[in-house]
Amino acid sequence: MVQHNGFFGEFGGRYVAEVLRHALEELEETFRDAGSDPVFQREFDEICKTYIGRPTPLVFAENATRELGGGRIYIKLEGLANTGAHKINNAVGQALLAKRIGKKRIIAETGAGQHGLATAAVCAKLGLQCRVYMGEVDIRRQRPNVFAMELFGAEVVPVTSGAKTLKDAVNEALRDWAGSYGTTHYLLGSALGPSPYPDMVREFQSVIGKETKKQAEGLDLDVYAMIACVGGGSNAVGFFAPFLDKSSPKLVGVEAGGLGLETGMHASRMNGKGRTGIVHGYRSRFLLDEDGQVLPTHSVSAGLDYPGIGPQLAFLGESGRVEFTSATDKEALDAVRFFARNEGLIFALESAHAGASVIKLAGECPRDRAIIVNMSGRGDKDIFISAKQLSPEPWLEFLKSEVESYED
């Protein structure tokens, strides 16, 4: 199914300027060597356990199951990982590879700030210099993460080009790397970009799927479906990884439906809205206009607000192994409230898209079978968005009193 030249069917590849070919070849070789080195694997496993806090729990959502009246719902709590999301699994893996190559400077792009946060934390831990590119719009909507990145000692560089969101941050990071790859590793945060990133990020994130498989077997679950949100696709492809060459369970990827697919204000590439193109060094499904220009995207969740999908997921979507659906901003916010009230869990807005899909799909799952949803992150970072939407007046009062406290 997966070809070994960096392609997944017609998707993938390494469409970069000549200057970056050497850096990508060096990275691929290091990744391949590390993969067969038990010392590297032991180091990765040890940091996963002692620093990230793995394994993360798989919990039975008893109240949600009762409320929805269908299959048994289980939640993989990636949000309990250090820094609050799955992004740190890949950050640790790539930072260890950078050290192996001898590169001491790390650059990263970030959207929701979770990948930047994870990278900044790991760089602090491993003694690496860190610069994070972040769109100005995302800086505004994810300020708590900017504060934490800077607290970890990272330099956060605002990106003011284009829509000032994730795709523009990727452009800036690639531009930096083209001039600095001799000393710098580009720690890309999702399962996309030029080869070997899609394979590498999937491998580091497959820790989620491997743990989930073991935990589900331990509980003797008959798994009907696994559901994950999809921005670039790293939590989904890592969660699905051990099941990709099997015909079950059903694997469901949930994209950002934004204000509705018919409005054009969304980030859904796999529901008939995307076109095949080459952006950011890889061939995949993107939101493009007729001239091949990248279209603006919209999502309440910064982490899903990206015009492209990782090439392996594009391939798995076309082959039918992964089914794609979408959840709107409103459905995601409703899911935040639903799981908070019923399970005492605050889903990140990104993960809440998967939660919204569980709410819709639970009824079609037989009661003795299980649906597992990946809570890719927790929602602490979203408080300035979700409180404004879910509890507007008291929140505005709080903000006013905070501003007043500055003026005193």
Ligand SMILES: Cc1ncc(COP(=O)(O)O)c(C=O)c1O
């Ligand atoms: C909590 C969370 N979930 C999901 C995503 C989407 O990324 P990916 O599709 O690579 O998992 C992000 C991105 O920032 C995120 O912060």
